[in-house]
Amino acid sequence: MTRTLISNGTVIDPAQGIHAQLDVLVEDGRVLDMQRTIAAEQAAEVIDASGLVVAPGFVDLHVHLREPGGEGAETIASGTRAAAFGGFTTIYAMPNTNPVCDTQTGVAYVLSRAASEGLVKVVPIAAVTIGQQGTDLTNLGALKDAGAGAFSDDGHPIMNAEIMRRVLEYTRVLExxxxxxxEDLNLTGQGVMHEGLVSLQLGLKGIPRVSESIIVARNVALAAATGGHIHICHVSARESVEAIREGKRSGVRVTAEVTPHHLTMTDEAVRGYDTHAKMKPPLCAEEDRLALVAGLEDGTIDCIATDHAPHSSTAKNNVFDAAPFGIIGMESAFPVLYTTFVETGQWTLDFLIERMTNAPAKIVDRRIGSLQTGMPADIVLLEMGTEYTFDASYIGSKSSNCPWLGQRLKGRIAATMVDGRIVHRREDAFGGVKTAPRKRAAGKRK
Ligand SMILES: [Zn+2]
Structure with a gap:
């Protein structure tokens, strides 16, 4: 039996409506108790969380770990390190690797690599169609049995509406x-950024908003027709938010996520041809950004997901047209959103934490994202007082394609715990771990 006490922190657990100064006692990797004061003698080690917020570890439903096949940009080891640096304790890994994760063996590979190399929990997402080619369905039931937590052809849309209809019917049964x-690939064409004034001025080929929103509307209609659960990834356009809002209003099983970059940046960031502003879907106009913020605030958009998309600097340091789409996002997610929305008073810290913990957890129906008694002690310690430069020491990824590097931010991850074990800590952000009085430090930990 190993007991750890996290003392003197401010616990914020939105799932339980808790925001209070509480001690948290962890036993054998699970939350055992939360009280105003718990005697240090009860634990083998004590983590001093004075001045820190103690929250459930963040949950990211949209991460690209690149392994197998893209180990030059990221591996399961480095990707889960990025997660730990960003305070994420459970991440959902997209299947667009090489080979595509479309077999039971592929799912088992991700799970076994994560078990041996991973710092945080990884849930594989399996492909919907074989090779993500959009034509033949994978064996969805077998993939679920192997451990797939969701299904996606992310990186690509499922362009064939009949395929999407059948997938929603099967996955409804599989829950x-x-x-x-x-994304409508015909509407996107060769586009590389949002179609608007900026693309016109820069002479870059645009992607119209309707490329996204037409497929969102179609998917909402198909979910309505089948009763299946459609989750809309990385919403970017105002019209998409409206289609999701309408769907929810009429009882369709539609959920949605939004990325930190779409919440904080617009196509103006593309001026100067900065390839760190090149992503799919593209950064849209200010009216779209405002619609995304409003959608997240009113619950139309359920949660925040990063779409962490590592690319080597050789690939990203290319001309805008040729560079790959995407940026890394797990390390910067909390600081960027905290600085932009909480420091300015627009959101409460509780709201931001809810959208990164309990809200994504509810979509995948897992017993994660909260500090209820008996749940895994997946915990993040947050430090909010210091303004700092977000430099390379905050990056855990193998790649560094991050637009916020070098910026002054507030809000950082002091430590990340998975199953009661510290997997990441910043010495400059908190007091650390002490052995409790009259007890030996725990020799064996889970
Ligand atoms: Zn995508």
Missing amino acids: RPVFEHC
């Missing part, structure tokens, strides 16, 4: 959501 990258 797993379909995560869809909504």
